[in-house]
Amino acid sequence: MARVAFQGERGAYGEMAALQYFPKARLAPKKSFQDVFDAAENSGSADYVVVPVENSIEGSVNEIYDLLLQTKMSVIGEVYQRVRHCLIANKGAKKIKHVYSHPQALAQCRGYVQKKKLEPVPAYDTAGAVKMIKENKMIDSAAIASRRAAELYDMQILDEGIEDRKNNYTRFLVLSPKKVSGKGDAKAGKYYHHYKTSIIFSVKHVPGALFGIIGEFAVRGINLTKIESRPTKETPWEYNFYVDFEGHVQDKSVQEALRSIKPKTSYVKILGSYRKADFR
Amino acid sequence: MARVAFQGERGAYGEMAALQYFPKARLAPKKSFQDVFDAAENSGSADYVVVPVENSIEGSVNEIYDLLLQTKMSVIGEVYQRVRHCLIANKGAKKIKHVYSHPQALAQCRGYVQKKKLEPVPAYDTAGAVKMIKENKMIDSAAIASRRAAELYDMQILDEGIEDRKNNYTRFLVLSPKKVSGKGDAKAGKYYHHYKTSIIFSVKHVPGALFGIIGEFAVRGINLTKIESRPTKETPWEYNFYVDFEGHVQDKSVQEALRSIKPKTSYVKILGSYRKADFR
Known part of the structure; x- marks a missing residue:
């Protein structure tokens, strides 16, 4: 039985998201997001982690973005969890x-x-x-x-139902310390729009740098579903960009785009390709 | 004497930033960011507000971005405040x-x-x-x-000095309910790199939409200093983009860029042009 770590006490929205993705998991509540990542990455006490990246009202969960930068795990899936307070x-x-x-x-x-x-x-x-x-x-x-x-x-x-806005959803990512098997990914290509890929990159602070990178996706008709910037923490006002786009790393057009951005970035990390979740 | 609202109790970093910009101000501490905006915009009990938009370690202050979307005030300046805990x-x-x-x-x-x-x-x-x-x-x-x-x-x-990283600065914006006078802006143009402009726009979720907009700045050599996305809150996973760039709305190239992005966006708001702050 898969052991799945989430942040919070039993009954947290993270637990509900974990159960949506792994209906029969053995769930491991953790105090902090750092503890969640450690459980799968260091202590080996969990096989998967489920962590929130973005809420449809409040926006991105900054701490998770910082942990994604450091992790060696791969993103293998996403889950949308309705939030009803x-x-x-x-x-x-x-x-x-x-x-x-x-x-x-x-x-x-x-x-x-x-x-x-x-x-x-x-x-x-x-x-x-x-x-x-x-x-x-x-x-x-x-x-x-x-x-x-x-x-x-x-x-x-x-x-x-006391939340101010009813269209309140949180998007969670599922990560695994194991290399992605590629199982179930055979359909990528023709069905590229069933997949998403998440990457992180940083650019030198020059006019047009970000433009040139986004252009490599645009000219190939690859739809960006999310772009987020976070400080590098090393140098004030320099950023890492977190981009999600439609398609799979096995797709030819995605491979071409990733090859083309390499010389334009100072750092690129591919977090993983995974099946898009139903939004419900 | 200018009356300046900031969030927090006396001694908050917001107060230090306000004193940096208005050394002789009468300072008005407010409990919430909403109260800060209300003081200048509704009750008229303050002439200016000073609010944090971004920290060099932790990133953007989400709530402020949401308030910037709604405000009728203009951004008239920025301040960098060193954070030493x-x-x-x-x-x-x-x-x-x-x-x-x-x-x-x-x-x-x-x-x-x-x-x-x-x-x-x-x-x-x-x-x-x-x-x-x-x-x-x-x-x-x-x-x-x-x-x-x-x-x-x-x-x-x-x-x-107990902060984990020493390059810890917070960038504050100064807002005023009065229309910007343009005083001191005569040098814009040749000295465009002494100024910054902040805008908000939203795009339809189509491939290349963001690319087309950023391109209008790139082809004119206008340097984007910050790009931030926030959920629109109306429709899940649709975003408003907050962009800061070098230059003044009185500059010809900036005016051309703003004209060119209009048909590509569903909404554009110009928050204001202001003198770049010294980063110290």
Whole structure:
């Protein structure tokens, strides 16, 4: 049975995403994203990791992008997880004053929290906030987390679907320390639009550098689905670019594009090619 | 005297940035970024706002990008503020176990916090964390904030320069609800490289769309200094792009580029042109 690491307590959205991709996995909750990567890459206590890269409202998860730069693992898949937040409290709770959750979940329910005049308090994790208010028997506090978290900790759901915008999804990546087998990839080519490839590159700070690189994809009709920049951390205001595009590294046009960008970049890393997930 | 709003308590890095740009300002600390924008845009209680857009280690401040999309104010300047974190405690504090600060400051001192085996606890604000451990007389806790915060609250500095990487700077933007006067902009043109312009645009999700737009700047030799994407929030996985480039909206080549991208975008907003700040 595959052992899969995710960040957060049981009931976290990361756990739901992991179960979507690996319905029968043995799940390993980890405190931090660094711990998640370590579990598969260093200690060998997990076979796969499932980590959030982007939320449709709040944008990219910066820390994951930094970990992707360092990892030797390959991206082998993606999962979209619908985010539907609940206001969760102890049974018998009354006059809720404070609401605990991950800062991003608090931000996603900003309108609701303001309307109800609750004081938002940041916590490390959505499901972890539920666990905390339960263990500390806090009766004037609630947490924002998934229905699954409320059920796992046997708590009361005061309100459901409290996020400000309903089209709230998080995209997760699945990574493996093993080399990609290529199994199931035989159809790449004709069915290139069923696949995505994720890469990282950096460019020298010259006019037109990024333009020249994006052009190598554009002239081959390769659709970029995401472009993200992150500081290199070495030199202020120099960036690594994270690009996702349609197609598979086994496709001829992708191979040509990757060959063409090499002399225009100071660094290129191919994170992996994987089947596009259904967006549901 | 100019009234300038910033986010955080007295002693925040935002206050230091505001004082760098307006040495004699009357400073107005605000709890949230939304409150900062409201102070100048709605209540009229501030003439200018100074807000962080990007840190050289942690990357962009997502919430500010979302507020820039909505604001009617213009960007009139930028400031670089060096970030040098201190470990700050009550006088007589001992056996520090917990350390409170803004999640980004905790992330920037991750190595130090782990080495010292401190438990990181997220707070809303760096200087606010100092104020909190003082008011609650917490003797087994410390805060991470600026030297200025330690001095303002008359606290003890246990350690200084505890950030993992020394090239730690935050770039702040200065905004004003008044239309830009153009004063001091007469030199634009020949001295275009002394100026920067910030714009936001969105593109339809078609191959080559972003490429075509960046190309209009590249063919005119206009250097892009920053490109950032943020979800539109309306439709999942559609993005607004935030681009900074060298040059002034009064420059002929900039005017041509902006005219040329119009038919290729579904939305364009010019945030403003302003003098480049010294990077110190």
